[in-house]
Amino acid sequence: MSILAAYMVPHPPMIVPEVGRGSEKQVELTTRSYESIADEIAGLGPETIIISSPHATMYADYFHISPGRGANGSFASFRAPSVRFNEDYDTELVDTISDLAYKYSFPTGTEGERERTLDHGTMVPLYFIRRRLPSCKIIRVGLSGLPLTDHYRMGQIIREAVEITGRRVVYVASGDLSHKLQEYGPYGFAPEGPQYDERIMDVCGRGAFGELFDFDESFCERAAECGHRSFVIMAGALDGCSVRVRKYSHEDVTGVGYGICSFIPEGEDEARRFLDIRLDRMERELEMKKAESDEYVRLARQTIETYITEGKIIKVPDGLPAEMTDRAAGAFVSIHKHGSLRGCIGTIAATADCVAQEIINNAISASTRDPRFDPIEADELKWLDINVDILGDAEDIDSPDQLDVKRYGVIVTSGYKRGLLLPDLDGVDSVEQQIDIARRKGGIGEHERYKLQRFEVIRHY
Secondary structure, three states: OOEEEEEEEOOOHHHOHHHHOOHHHHHHHHHHHHHHHHHHHHHHOOOEEEEEEOOOOOEOOOEEEOOOOEEEEEEHHHOEEEEEEEEEEOHHHHHHHHHHHHHOOOOEEOOOOOOOEOOHHHHHHHHHHHHHOOOOEEEEEEOEOOOHHHHHHHHHHHHHHHHHHOOOEEEEEEOOOEOOEOOOOOOOEOOHHHHHHHHHHHHHHHOOHHHHHHOOHHHHHHHOEOOHHHHHHHHHHOOOEEEEEEEEEEEOOOOOOEEEEEEEEEEEOHHHOHHHHHHHHHHHHHHHHHHHOOHHHHHHHHHHHHHHHHOOOOOOOOOOOHHHHOOOOOEEEEEEEOOEEEEEEEOOOOOOOOHHHHHHHHHHHHHHOOOOOOOOOHHHHHHEEEEEEEEOOOEEEOOHHHOOOOOEEEEEEEOOEEEEEOOOOOOOOOHHHHHHHHHHHOOOOOOOOOEEEEEEEEEEO
């Protein structure tokens, strides 16, 4: 068998009456929708329910599947200890997923933290399901900081494992929508909040899973969404399937978005291989971008490709423009893969005799020595999007009023501690935010005195 059905659901603890104590009446439409899909799931008779939860263990570069034979949980932390769960895991299916991940060198498995209790992102869906379907095994999957394409791939691996084991499986993608829909809500309001909810309900309401990739990371962050990566894993589990979609409900009365949709597979559909379509498009776009890139970026790419594939550091090539060989300046090399940062290292001031050598040095560091990431490997090279920033001289400023996040980068210095942030970065929309990020990068405390400098850059693509 394959995936019997998949569901996009929220997880507000207050929807559980023992937790809400009357406040759950605010979201009666969501409650009725939950009850409907619980009836539907019970009617399907699954052997296993797979739940992806934003509140399960999450790593930056790894998808964690809850280990062991099972786990317990309750809503005690929400003042309802009487609502308890004792769940058994489908260990055979977990092992099959892990084996496939190992086969594909994909970062998924049960290694890492051993979770002893169920999270509320898992328990809220189970609260409704268990009243209709008291016994079946579950699997609990965490999200990661990896790109959306990897979340979709995670779903594909889950589906393959389901088919190998022959399990009857229902997939539940747990996740709230935006947390910034109303001024009176717990997280306040941001314009991106209602924009996100409208877009995600439209996309999922049409089953247009390919459009899930089009949600920019900084947009999602400003919207304070919760479940997007969970929904993308679900989409991957339905890869290549036509689906019958039902949009049950959407509510935002608490300031947080709650959306419920169901997706029933109805046969194979090659036109819905959304990851393949996405990667084909990205490859074409990157090839065009490479062809149009200037000498600065071409030098960085040549450096990275040679070092990764041959282990050699190139010399400054002949024929470069004089501006790259006759002057010295600080430079940053930034590398992205599938829309996510993959490495970024730079120098505030010149450390080499010329700009070209500065780029070579920093391209190697960005691709292999950024402490936030593993070194780039050869099979990643065709997916790399590279840009180079050449820094102008830093100048002291007296006030944040002399900054402009689009034009100037900032250097924050306190004693021997110093943090830098480049200008015109996605998700950095205010001077205050720019200074705060640079301060934290430099390890400068919130109440420490600091001085500011600004600089301009020329960005090369």
